[in-house]
Amino acid sequence: MNREIPGFYYDPEKKKYFKIEASHKAPAGSQYSKDAVKRKRKDQEKRQRKVHLTRRIAKEKIKRASFLANPLIGAEREIGTQLVTKSARQDQRGLLYAGQLRRNQLHQFEPWPDEYSIKHVLRNQRSGILVASGHRGGESSVSICFPDCDQEKWTYNRTMERVLFKEPYRLSSISLSHTGYLLATMDSGPNGDSFLAPRMLPDPDEGGDYRWPPSFSHPVRLRMASSLWCSAPCPVGTMPFFAIGTSDGLHTLEGFGSYWALSKKSFANDVYSGKPILHRRIDSSHALVTSVEWLSAQVIAAGLKDSAIFLHDLRSAGTATRLQHSHAITKIKSVDPYRMVVAGINSLKMYDIRYPANGLQRNPNPNSKHHTSTKPYLSFSDYSPEIIPDFDISPELGLLASG
Template sequence: MNREIPGFYYDPEKKKYFRIQANHKAPSGSQYTKDSVKRKRADHEKHQRKIHLTKRVAKEKITRATFLSHPLIGVQREIGSQHVSTSIRQEQTSSIYASQFRRNQLHQFEPWPDEYTIKHVLRNKRSGILIASGHRGGESSVSVCFPDCDQDKWTYNRTMERVLFKEPYRLSSVSLSHTGYLLASMDSGPDGDSFLAPRMLPDPDEGGDYRWPTSFSHPIRLRTASSLWCSSACPVGDMPLFAIGTSDGLYTLEGFGSYWALSKKPFPNDMAGNSSLHRRVDSSHALVTSVEWLSSDVIAAGLRDSAIFLHDLRSGGTATRLQHPHAVTKMRKVDPYRIVVSGINSLQMYDIRFPPNGLQRNPKPNTKYHTSTKPYLTFSDYSPEVIPDFDISLELGLLASASDERKIQLFSLRTGRQVPSPLSQYQYESSISSVCFESGDGSLHGPQTPSLLVCAQATVDEWIWSNSPKTI
């Protein structure tokens, strides 16, 4: 500490002593006049008192324990001291839910183990019917398993399995409407032909029995000249309505019973309204590999050439809006404006409200000249199977994807980061072919909380919330 010398002022910044000058003798603007030095000492004492007060408050203040902010306890939320957005709160809830995922073997289908490989797995949440489609070489099959409704929850056994049809075709897609109609698209038949097979699934009667309507004794076949690649059911409406992706563009299928109408939709011949960029419409640039309903009126169609166009059923208009880094393999809606798109090695979320960018006249994915739309969110740790499959749960704000390590990756839809879970640590013996989230809609015999159906080879597992310490 520097000692005080009468008539001098020690400047701590310059680390020197300066003579204190009389006010009337010092030149204008001098820093070391009697009044200036007085102000400097007063400011210094004020600053020291402030530092002392801050240290005293920090020492005597009672701080909350860190465990009170743990999301599982939720004390701060209950007393109203925690103010977080809805999305952050959902992410905290989903992290807790994912940490309690437990595996339950739901069913193992009879025909599949040594011959067939299951490709799609769905469950009708209205009736509980489990649907599985598989293939073996050039032959495909669709089977259903009826649940036992005598129990508190749906259970399945092999005696309740039925084969809907087995055909020498490539089964390209299976989609289920909320109205109870199942649509299978069959392609690459013996004569190179294709057909669509809509069928109504039965509901249980008062006695818990499932009876097929007499009008469906013979399956319906709607033959098409184009190859069929994908399908998706409209989530609302009184009538079943399906979007279908083919080798020559987008179609819709609407009807009931034995009466169905197949309608082709216009293909976009311009890039986001720019009439100078006319697209080719041959098979390589018109092949729709994925379809998804953004609303009851708007369909998103993803192409093999990486472009994504939107079609509005009200106006009949169609326009290209996005371009993915790779050929589009699957799409899932987050809301009417955001959509998650997967490719061979890419998984990204886009927002169609952003101005379109990265669009090309004739895109060629996997080349150095290919460009893509700037994504809203990127899932950077995505490492998919050879044929990638994923699904999302809006209730949990989670995305589940089958990884190349025969595991399930969980991602947050808010941040794109992986979410730790016992589900992600479990490794299957064979490749995962299908993942499908189910909502916890509180049906009588169905799951009461959100669950995930995972299929590997012949086994269908149900991953669901459980607070029991049972191992997986």
């Protein structure tokens, strides 16, 4: 790196120093006038920031460990001393991956204004913004933290935290769309009311600064009569699109800025379990959607408190019950367009919707001794959470983490 000399500009292409001329004295088209040099330096800084960002993203992406492709791992099978089944080999690889995991603290949010317990945490993969929700008693808050973009790796400190809102409501879920929109679902307000709060989060500009969109000063609130339990963003598309689980079934929310459309989806008219449920009263276990997940851009999976899981197709507006879990649904995560992992109290199972439907009942009741369930594709017998059942999936590594 050549040192800076006041009044001179080092040209990396010609590898020489040139005197910087005053803009009003330099001939037209001069490469080394004060304004021309300023433009060159600005372009050079912009290129360096772009290279810096590319390197940081490459470092944060999870890469498959090269040693897993080493033939020595399967040496025993190759020489015929031991027959290793496919499932056993997958278990070995899973243990290798899990053995490399280490616990690390990414950021500790300021307990503003009192000690709040963190309930949800999300990170915008495009901008690096951390989103966290907290709750204490009858109050909930949503805070964000901007990353320090000057480092090779995103880092966070409390000086970059901002509180989006603090309300006397129960915050049931937050969802972050790939379009940059954040949706918070709030219910159990002072008057028993509920509302949806979609907001656009800022993206960094070329200088690394975060600028709030003009619509931020006028937050949108969509009031609802039913309780809100969960939400999930559509993984693709140019517009923000959310699936929402309520005490009155499945809804979808689509729009941008101040323009949003809320749509209620029909319940399943089951043909597998005989006659359909005629009366799905609001707040009943047959109407309360406790978890939603997108299997694709057109298909939504919704889990009910009565343990049933129905699929809704946006193209045909058709809905059908496909699965029945052993307990009330607490969370659904998709593995691919056909497989999903479903959690209940002390139960975690994977299902494949390509198998014929089985174990369905007209009025399922997970608390009944006569309750049945769909035969799972895979069961996780070690799953036994003590307090709040939760889990997550890493499709890149093929790992499931539960807590």
